[in-house]
Amino acid sequence: MPDLQYEVIKRLLDEGYPITFLLAGDLSEELTSLKRKMLNDKYKENFVITGFLDEKKYYSAIACSDIITNLRCPTMGETSGTLLQSLVLGKPVIVSEYNQYNEYPNDVCWKLPDENAEIILYNYLKYLLSNKNIRDQLGKNAKEYSNLFTIDKIINLYTAVINL
Numbered sequence: 001m002p003d004l005q006y007e008v009i010k011r012l013l014d015e016g017y018p019i020t021f022l023l024a025g026d027l028s029e030e031l032t033s034l035k036r037k038m039l040n041d042k043y044k045e046n047f048v049i050t051g052f053l054d055e056k057k058y059y060s061a062i063a064c065s066d067i068i069t070n071l072r073c074p075t076m077g078e079t080s081g082t083l084l085q086s087l088v089l090g091k092p093v094i095v096s097e098y099n100q101y102n103e104y105p106n107d108v109c110w111k112l113p114d115e116n117a118e119i120i121l122y123n124y125l126k127y128l129l130s131n132k133n134i135r136d137q138l139g140k141n142a143k144e145y146s147n148l149f150t151i152d153k154i155i156n157l158y159t160a161v162i163n164l
Contacts, residue, residue: 003031007118022050035049072098092135
């Protein structure tokens with residue numbers, strides 16, 4: 001949902017929030033007009049479109065981010081590798097409010113509903129940008145939650161099922 005994020009980021013930039021919006025990865029053809037808007041925007045220095053990233057740069061992009069927005073519409077019910085990697089790195093994350101993301105506790109990642117998405121995303125980002133302690137706590141919760149999925153714990157769970 002990069003179009004939505006672009007509009008919200010522009011509004012926050014207009015209000016003086018120091019934001020760099022990093023759009024990591026290749027853009028689909030449907031986003032050509034958005035890319036053109038970003039590159040010609042008065043805030044063009046605040047919009048970075050990376051294109052394809054190798055694994056090291058991809059992880060670096062996540063690591064250097066203060067807030068991760070992982071918004072998908074439509075979705076096919078897939079699990080997001082970016083979401084899991086962001087949690088492992090202790091990043092505060094905002095996700096689309098869809099079935100697969102509703103399984104994550106609200107204190108691990110915030111969910112963005114379809115209805116009033118622009119105003120809610122604006123409020124989420126403004127709140128997180130204005131409250132470092134909340135950002136830090138959400139990131140800490142994400143990191144702790146990701147510990148549930150370490151390889152050792154998964155092996156133990158599989159072993160327990162096999163030994164039934």
